[in-house]
Amino acid sequence: MKSSSTSDLLSRFAALVGPGHALVEEADKARYLVEWRDLYRGETPLVLRPANTAEVAAILRLAHETRTAIVPQGGNTGLVGGQVPIPGQHEIVVSLERLDKVRSIDPLGNSMIVEAGMPLASVHAAAEAADRMFPLTLASLGSCQIGGNIATNAGGTAVLAYGNARNLVLGLEVVLADGRIWNGLRQLGKDNAGYDLKQLFIGSEGTLGIITAAALRLRHRPRGVAAAFVSVGSPAAALGLFARAQAAAGFGLTGFELMSGLAMEFALRHIPGARLPTAPAPWYVLIEVSSSLSGSEADATVLDILTGATAAGEALEAAVAQSFTQIDDFWRLRHGMSEVQKHEGGSIKHDVSVPIGDLPAFLEEAMAAVEAAFPGCRPVPFGHMGDGNIHFNVSQPVGGDRQAFLARWNEMNAVVHGVVRKYDGSVAAEHGIGRLKVDLLAEVKPPLDLELMGRLKAAFDPLGILNPGRVIRRP
Amino acid sequence: MKILVPVKRVVDYNVNIRVKADGSGVDLANVKMSMNPFDEISVEEALRLREAGIASEVVAVSIGPKEAQETVRTALAMGADRGIVLEAEGTVEPLAVAKLLKAIVAEEAPGLVILGKQAIDDDCNQTGQMLSALLGWPQGTFASKLVLGDNGIEVTREVDGGLQTVRLSLPAVVTADLRLNEPRYASLPNIMKAKKKPIDLRPAAQYGVDLTPRLMVLKTAEPPVRPAGRRLASVAELVDCLKTEAGVL
Numbered sequence: 001m002k003s004s005s006t007s008d009l010l011s012r013f014a015a016l017v018g019p020g021h022a023l024v025e026e027a028d029k030a031r032y033l034v035e036w037r038d039l040y041r042g043e044t045p046l047v048l049r050p051a052n053t054a055e056v057a058a059i060l061r062l063a064h065e066t067r068t069a070i071v072p073q074g075g076n077t078g079l080v081g082g083q084v085p086i087p088g089q090h091e092i093v094v095s096l097e098r099l100d101k102v103r104s105i106d107p108l109g110n111s112m113i114v115e116a117g118m119p120l121a122s123v124h125a126a127a128e129a130a131d132r133m134f135p136l137t138l139a140s141l142g143s144c145q146i147g148g149n150i151a152t153n154a155g156g157t158a159v160l161a162y163g164n165a166r167n168l169v170l171g172l173e174v175v176l177a178d179g180r181i182w183n184g185l186r187q188l189g190k191d192n193a194g195y196d197l198k199q200l201f202i203g204s205e206g207t208l209g210i211i212t213a214a215a216l217r218l219r220h221r222p223r224g225v226a227a228a229f230v231s232v233g234s235p236a237a238a239l240g241l242f243a244r245a246q247a248a249a250g251f252g253l254t255g256f257e258l259m260s261g262l263a264m265e266f267a268l269r270h271i272p273g274a275r276l277p278t279a280p281a282p283w284y285v286l287i288e289v290s291s292s293l294s295g296s297e298a299d300a301t302v303l304d305i306l307t308g309a310t311a312a313g314e315a316l317e318a319a320v321a322q323s324f325t326q327i328d329d330f331w332r333l334r335h336g337m338s339e340v341q342k343h344e345g346g347s348i349k350h351d352v353s354v355p356i357g358d359l360p361a362f363l364e365e366a367m368a369a370v371e372a373a374f375p376g377c378r379p380v381p382f383g384h385m386g387d388g389n390i391h392f393n394v395s396q397p398v399g400g401d402r403q404a405f406l407a408r409w410n411e412m413n414a415v416v417h418g419v420v421r422k423y424d425g426s427v428a429a430e431h432g433i434g435r436l437k438v439d440l441l442a443e444v445k446p447p448l449d450l451e452l453m454g455r456l457k458a459a460f461d462p463l464g465i466l467n468p469g470r471v472i473r474r475p
Numbered sequence: 476m477k478i479l480v481p482v483k484r485v486v487d488y489n490v491n492i493r494v495k496a497d498g499s500g501v502d503l504a505n506v507k508m509s510m511n512p513f514d515e516i517s518v519e520e521a522l523r524l525r526e527a528g529i530a531s532e533v534v535a536v537s538i539g540p541k542e543a544q545e546t547v548r549t550a551l552a553m554g555a556d557r558g559i560v561l562e563a564e565g566t567v568e569p570l571a572v573a574k575l576l577k578a579i580v581a582e583e584a585p586g587l588v589i590l591g592k593q594a595i596d597d598d599c600n601q602t603g604q605m606l607s608a609l610l611g612w613p614q615g616t617f618a619s620k621l622v623l624g625d626n627g628i629e630v631t632r633e634v635d636g637g638l639q640t641v642r643l644s645l646p647a648v649v650t651a652d653l654r655l656n657e658p659r660y661a662s663l664p665n666i667m668k669a670k671k672k673p674i675d676l677r678p679a680a681q682y683g684v685d686l687t688p689r690l691m692v693l694k695t696a697e698p699p700v701r702p703a704g705r706r707l708a709s710v711a712e713l714v715d716c717l718k719t720e721a722g723v724l
Binding site: 229295296310315318319320321322323326 | 487488489490491505507509510512545549552553657660661662663666667
């Protein structure tokens with residue numbers, strides 16, 4: 001964008017959305033420019049809040065014509081900086097928050113069409129009102145938006161039973177880089193008529209198009225849910241417990257989360273009213289089982305798992321929830337786990353996955369490696385053991401200097417990712433690449449992968465105006 | 476001393492309840508039912524008194540459908556010694572419950588009855604008080620602390636604007652408030668033990684208490700939807716709104 005024509009251009013963009021929805025004042029723009037991990041501070045001349053798909057299309061037409069970079073933004077809960085406009089780049093933020101309506105819902109067909117800016121919690125509520133559920137569940141449920149969830153192929157705690165966002169999308173409506181609207185809002189269980197184009201946009205992090213609506217796959221709500229909080233001696237014991245839980249519950253195993261003892265200590269210290277449901281132990285597991293039949297069937301399955309696991313020495317101790325309140329208590333400990341790390345000084349994050357069977361070995365090696373390289377640092381791994389996905393976060397030494405610790409972010413990453421790659425794991429399991437891991441991706445991906453990704457980007461966004469510099473490097 | 480703990484089976488606190496289409500009540504089909512949260516607190520308090528050597532036995536009693544056995548089983552899984560269920564279909568109002576509990580007290584001769592201060596389904600907050608009156612026993616309601624001594628029991632009560640401490644002679648009736656304690660989770664061994672503990676299931680009708688409701692529900696309605704907030708451009712606009720729309724200035 002040339003600075004001489006800047007104000008002209010901004011006025012042209014502003015005219016495309018309703019009055020009050022083109023934000024230029026710093027105070028109005030502020031909430032679009034910060035993200036909660038505080039790794040990035042954004043800068044933008046303009047935040048646009050279009051009301052509908054047509055307005056998004058008009059914005060992209062103009063952006064295409066004037067080669068203006070656009071940063072699409074949902075609930076601004078991304079953890080890798082993809083949604084934050086880069087200072088000095090004059091990127092315009094397009095917030096989808098006003099596209100927040102349910103277009104249609106078909107309980108018998110188990111599908112629902114919603115607009116991209118609907119908060120995930122509202123999607124849940126709409127499905128529930130039709131006696132169905134939309135399974136995707138993340139800690140940021142109340143703020144994140146479905147469009148962003150799909151654009152980042154979000155994971156979360158229900159992946160084990162229901163899959164990532166990708167598995168829950170039947171169709172998409174996408175505004176392309178040149179402003180044309182691609183209507184892929186189909187609700188078909190099977191559709192092999194040519195390339196499955198929607199898949200390209202899922203997980204593209206806003207670099208190939210802007211998702212404006214989605215046809216979502218709904219599920220019947222389980223009639224019964226049971227949960228147990230289990231203390232275990234080691235990740236290896238947890239792995240045995242996982243195999244046992246899968247065997248007993250089958251598709252009804254809807255949650256299996258691993259939490260380290262130190263991660264739990266942080267949670268107990270900083271979550272108001274939090275209590276440990278068992279005696280202190282080196283590791284903990286949260287098991288959730290759902291039943292399409294009844295609560296008592298779910299309860300019986302959980303007891304069967306725990307009885308066997310106790311006899312086999314996999315479980316040290318277990319508490320079984322007697323009410324939804326207690327199930328929530330257990331999940332609150334798990335969901336609060338990222339947040340509480342803020343209170344323990346600097347924290348260096350790794351969102352990694354390895355084959356599930358290698359998880360115990362990975363954890364042992366990675367913890368030993370970071371402790372050796374960064375004496376006094378406090379690894380607090382936790383996450384979706386059932387998906388082989390661990391948030392391998394490392395907190396600074398007690399009493400150490402926050403900035404000095406965070407300055408060694410890349411060094412720490414190199415140590416952890418080295419162990420990840422040894423096990424042929426992923427260095428970006430569910431949070432994506434954004435800006436944070438662009439260089440890392442370029443380093444770990446084979447050249448052919450990068451070439452194919454570059455060709456896709458060039459095909460969908462030849463001028464490079466959509467979220468430039470995210471996922472892959474600028475050409 | 477024996478402690479009697481009445482427990483009620485209610486819609487789980489975390490369920491989003493829905494009103495039946497005809498407004499006759501709340502839809503309970505396929506809805507999770509759990510122990511009334513205030514009753515969990517009274518079970519916990521009774522267990523602590525037993526663990527402190529003050530009580531010798533904790534008996535959980537429930538009045539309701541056959542499924543109320545599950546609720547009593549939860550009390551047993553927390554650690555209560557045995558259970559009683561008086562089977563009765565439909566709504567049983569607090570007065571009838573209090574009369575049935577009085578009959579159970581006559582059989583069991585407890586030194587203390589600890590109830591939840593109210594049930595979260597009908598929010599009546601009457602049963603404990605009625606039981607106390609029917610028995611002619613002293614009552615300590617809304618308890619946030621219990622201290623048993625030689626001269627009876629000291630009950631710290633949560634009253635408007637502060638705390639009040641009363642001393643009751645035993646036997647007595649106490650109702651538990653939220654801050655009395657934090658109920659324990661049921662551990663696996665205790666759940667397995669609870670399966671073997673006895674629950675005595677009897678028809679409520681055998682006590683000759685008239686269970687017919689005396690109240691008629693005229694209508695059940697959802698609370699009005701709270702309109703979303705909106706952002707105003709200026710203080711002048713706000714003042715205008717407060718005058719014209721809200722009518723508070």
